[in-house]
Amino acid sequence: MSDHLLEVKDLRTTFRTVAGAVPAVGGVSFDLGSNETLGIVGESGSGKTVLARTIMGLQPRTNVEVTGSVLLNGHEVVGASERVMRSMWATEVAMVFQDPMTSLNPVMRIGRQIDETLRVRLGMDRRAAHARALELLTMVGIPSAASRYRAYPTELSGGMRQRVVIATALACSPKLLIADEPTTGLDVTIQAQILNLLDTLKQQFSMSVILITHDLGVVATRATRIIVMYAGQIAEMGDTRDIFYHHRMPYTRALLESSPKVSNASHTRLAVIAGRPPNLSTMPPGCAFAPRCAYATEQCHVERPTLREAAQPGHRFACWNPLPDSSEGTRP
Amino acid sequence: MTDERQPLLKVRDLTVNFTKGTHVVSAVADVSFDVYEGETLGLVGESGCGKSTTGKALMKIVEPTSGTVELDGVDITHQRGRALRHARTRMQMVFQDPISSLNPRRRVRGIVAEPLDAWKTVRGDERARLVDDLLNQVGIDPDVYGERYARQFSGGQCQRISIARALAMRPQLLICDEVVSALDVSVQAQILNLLEDLKAEYGLTLLFIAHDLAVVKNISDRVAVMYLGRICEIGPSDVLYQAPAHPYTKFLLGAALDADPDSVGTGAVLEGEPPSPLNPPSGCRFRSRCPFATERCAAEVPLAHEVAPGHQVACHFPFIAQ
Numbered sequence: 001m002s003d004h005l006l007e008v009k010d011l012r013t014t015f016r017t018v019a020g021a022v023p024a025v026g027g028v029s030f031d032l033g034s035n036e037t038l039g040i041v042g043e044s045g046s047g048k049t050v051l052a053r054t055i056m057g058l059q060p061r062t063n064v065e066v067t068g069s070v071l072l073n074g075h076e077v078v079g080a081s082e083r084v085m086r087s088m089w090a091t092e093v094a095m096v097f098q099d100p101m102t103s104l105n106p107v108m109r110i111g112r113q114i115d116e117t118l119r120v121r122l123g124m125d126r127r128a129a130h131a132r133a134l135e136l137l138t139m140v141g142i143p144s145a146a147s148r149y150r151a152y153p154t155e156l157s158g159g160m161r162q163r164v165v166i167a168t169a170l171a172c173s174p175k176l177l178i179a180d181e182p183t184t185g186l187d188v189t190i191q192a193q194i195l196n197l198l199d200t201l202k203q204q205f206s207m208s209v210i211l212i213t214h215d216l217g218v219v220a221t222r223a224t225r226i227i228v229m230y231a232g233q234i235a236e237m238g239d240t241r242d243i244f245y246h247h248r249m250p251y252t253r254a255l256l257e258s259s260p261k262v263s264n265a266s267h268t269r270l271a272v273i274a275g276r277p278p279n280l281s282t283m284p285p286g287c288a289f290a291p292r293c294a295y296a297t298e299q300c301h302v303e304r305p306t307l308r309e310a311a312q313p314g315h316r317f318a319c320w321n322p323l324p325d326s327s328e329g330t331r332p
Numbered sequence: 333m334t335d336e337r338q339p340l341l342k343v344r345d346l347t348v349n350f351t352k353g354t355h356v357v358s359a360v361a362d363v364s365f366d367v368y369e370g371e372t373l374g375l376v377g378e379s380g381c382g383k384s385t386t387g388k389a390l391m392k393i394v395e396p397t398s399g400t401v402e403l404d405g406v407d408i409t410h411q412r413g414r415a416l417r418h419a420r421t422r423m424q425m426v427f428q429d430p431i432s433s434l435n436p437r438r439r440v441r442g443i444v445a446e447p448l449d450a451w452k453t454v455r456g457d458e459r460a461r462l463v464d465d466l467l468n469q470v471g472i473d474p475d476v477y478g479e480r481y482a483r484q485f486s487g488g489q490c491q492r493i494s495i496a497r498a499l500a501m502r503p504q505l506l507i508c509d510e511v512v513s514a515l516d517v518s519v520q521a522q523i524l525n526l527l528e529d530l531k532a533e534y535g536l537t538l539l540f541i542a543h544d545l546a547v548v549k550n551i552s553d554r555v556a557v558m559y560l561g562r563i564c565e566i567g568p569s570d571v572l573y574q575a576p577a578h579p580y581t582k583f584l585l586g587a588a589l590d591a592d593p594d595s596v597g598t599g600a601v602l603e604g605e606p607p608s609p610l611n612p613p614s615g616c617r618f619r620s621r622c623p624f625a626t627e628r629c630a631a632e633v634p635l636a637h638e639v640a641p642g643h644q645v646a647c648h649f650p651f652i653a654q
Contacts, residue, residue: 043516157605187378187543189602192587196601214516217546217589240593258521259591260550266569267528268550270521276486 004071005175005208006032006055011068011078013047013054020281024050026232027068029307032176037202037209039219039240041255042229045277048212051229052178054078055210056095057085073175090121094169098181100161103168104153110164111137111149117171136167139204141197159190166197173205180212195222216259220244225314228252231278231288234307238315248310248322251289287320295321338405339366340537341390341423341505346399348382348389357609359385361561361617362399364636367505372531372538374552374569376545378584380606382561383541387507390539391425392416404504421451424498428510430490436483440467440493441474443482447500466496469533470526488519492526499534507539512547524551545588549573554642557581560606560617563636567643577639577650580618616647624649 013025025047032038042048053059055070057077070077073092077085097103105113114133118124124132130149137145140163153161162182169177179198183191199222202209211219219226220240227237228251236249247253257271275292278284284291290300299320307316311325348360360382367373377383388394390401392408400409408419427433434443445463448454454462464474470492472478482490491511498506508527512520524547531538542548548555549569556566557578565578576582583602589595604621607613616634619625628648636644639652 043518159605188545188587188589189378189583190605191589192601193603215589216517216591220589220591220593220595244591244593255517256591258518260521260524260544260546261590261592262546262549262573262585262588263590263592263595264546264550266549266552269528270525270550272521272525273518276488276519 003033004031005034005036005073007069007071008055009069009071011051011054011070012066013050013059014065016063016065017281022280023283024232024280025054026283028229028232028234029068030227030234030237032208032210034175034208035202035206036225037211037223039223039226040210040212040229041214041216041219041226043214043255043277045231045280046229047232048229049180050232052095052180052210052212056093056178057088058095090117090169090172090174092174093176093178094172094174096162096165096169096177096179096182098184100158100165101153103165104161106153109150109152110156113164114168114171117168121172132171133167136171137164139201140164140167140170141193142167158186159194162186162194163197166194166201170201170205174207176208176210177202178210178212181214182211183218184213184215191218198222216256228255231283232280233288234316234318235289236315236317236319237307238310238312238317242310242312242315246310246312246315246325247317248315248325249289249317249319250293250295250323252317253323254292287318295323297321337368339402340369340404341367341539342400342402343386343390344400344402346386346389346401347397348385348394349397355610358561358612359609360389360396361612363558363561363563364399365556365563365566367537367539369504369537370535371553372540372551374548374555375539375541375558376543376548376555376584377558378543378606380560380609381558382609383543383558384509386558387425387509387539387541390507391420391423393425421447421501422503423505423507424501424503425507425509426491426494426498426511429514430487430494430511431482433494434482434490437481439479439481440472440485441478443493444496444500447497451501453501462500466500467493469499469530470496471522472496486519488515488522491515491523495523495526495530499530502534503536505537505539507541509541510543511540513542513544520547527551545573545585546590557584560612561609562617563646564618565643565645565647566636567640567645571640571643575651577643577645577652578618578647579622579624579651582651 009029011028015022040048066078111133115129118129118132134145142148142163183194223240226240226243228235230251235251254273273292278288286301286303287305290296305318305320307318344364346363350357375383389396400407441463444466467474472492512523540551552569555569555572557564559580565581586600607620613620615631616629619629634646634648636646639645
């Protein structure tokens with residue numbers, strides 16, 4: 001066994017559709033250490049959610065082809081049977097989805113939904129599970145947990161529901177928590193509460209967190225490392241500061257420059273990425289970003305770049321014609 | 333500030349209550365503001381604060397319970413029928429979900445021509461030319477896409493088509509309700525830049541309703557912050573973001589996340605959640621979550637007062653920059 005909690009090697013998830021094969025994740029490799037927060041950033045359709053679901057072993061078996069390897073705490077996920085996956089869910093890895101309403105059973109009291117996990121997975125008896133569920137609800141910051149225990153999901157606000165989902169995910173103290181857009185759809189003040197909660201719980205449960213988001217602001221101060229995805233592939237990965245201040249891949253820069261900032265003066269003209277992400281079923285032969293890239297060369301259009309090392313350890317980017325490495329740091 | 337300019341839109345004590353049986357939801361309460369010709373006023377707040385209801389009440393999509401809305405000096409609050417329809421040609425609204433705003437089974441040219449056909453202002457070749465001009469303006473090539481159906485477009489393109497439709501009658505005021513919140517960041521930047529360009533081109537005045545503080549900052553000249561149906565603070569955007577005077581604005585800005593690992597947040601996180609508008613707190617509506625609240629905040633509704641030229645705050649104990 002290695003010292004990595006999670007090792008993903010050349011992972012490919014391909015959907016077979018009537019319109020042809022869609023490589024939603026096209027060859028992704030990365031490691032995740034213990035107690036690390038990894039941010040995965042990308043626009044819609046970049047494959048970040050499919051990647052997360054593949055790591056969780058949640059992809060259906062029909063019409064989906066998964067190749068490569070996902071080693072989670074020494075266990076292979078790719079090709080594992082559902083019985084094997086069930087033994088890993090909740091105790092090894094758990095997931096928090098974007099929409100808390102659809103993750104919860106609307107006709108079941110929230111307390112019972114947490115109890116169920118504890119009793120099925122840890123074999124707790126009714127009384128012990130009840131006590132632990134109350135403890136978890138308090139831990140995730142639900143006021144008057146004893147009375148909320150009997151509430152239905154519809155009786156709670158979006159922020160409170162997401163807290164319940166987090167409590168359910170943490171019920172069996174997983175080593176890895178995958179949070180897929182956990183704060184999208186929540187208000188900024190509630191978003192801050194939930195992100196702070198995740199940080200606290202990460203320490204408390206000494207787990208690793210994969211934080212998937214479209215919002216660079218969410219990962220800027222929370223993640224230790226960041227992976228930027230584009231069209232199912234890793235465009236750039238590295239320590240958070242390397243990604244923000246020493247990025248080499250033009251897509252990373254474009255993404256950073258097109259996000260409006262609170263610190264901008266009003267009427268700041270935003271940099272725009274022309275065009276749209278490619279259709280995954282008809283991917284260009286070269287770099288997926290080349291058709292939209294201002295720096296694309298002839299090579300970019302014909303040959304797909306592989307990840308190469310930048311100056312900093314662990315900082316890799318896939319680009320034939322990268323931005324110059326500015327060691328003093330170009331502030332986006 | 334004694335602004336010499338005439339406001340294009342003058343809103344006074346706008347109140348919207350939704351009644352169901354004996355329950356009254358106070359969605360918008362005594363909201364007053366002006367929008368001056370050629371400016372962009374941002375209206376920002378969290379979900380349920382009444383910002384969209386305010387926008388809809390201005391268009392009379394929802395009926396205001398009380399208060400007045402004046403467009404270019406004319407009170408439109410009690411207008412009905414043709415007069416109201418005519419007023420609506422001068423103020424148009426673009427909505428959040430671009431895909432459901434368009435009929436998926438109609439062709440793009442038909443959608444954009446709809447307001448022109450309703451008013452029969454232009455016909456024949458002139459109509460066709462105007463429609464194609466509008467589509468070009470918003471970056472949709474009419475020769476390639478004009479005869480396609482709305483369902484064939486992505487969210488960003490649908491939003492462009494919605495904007496073209498809203499501009500067809502050459503309105504003076506465009507109300508944008510969360511127009512970029514459903515879009516990816518790169519597409520969002522395209523639409524924001526487009527709005528800035530169109531504003532310059534058509535001399536538009538914008539009321540930009542959004543929850544995203546960074547987006548609002550980027551596009552607005554002035555910003556109004558709403559909480560639970562009331563305006564807390566209104567002022568020039570640079571001033572308001574730099575030196576917020578209302579505690580809520582301060583917390584809201586503190587929670588905004590900039591895409592920068594070195595960004596210095598205030599670290600202060602607002603506890604709890606907004607109370608229900610079914611039963612808003614007495615006095616200042618923010619007092620139940622405000623760490624600085626006193627007895628006076630529970631007893632008296634704070635009235636908007638100027639703390640600096642053009643910068644108004646509805647708080648008994650505002651932060652005042654020295």
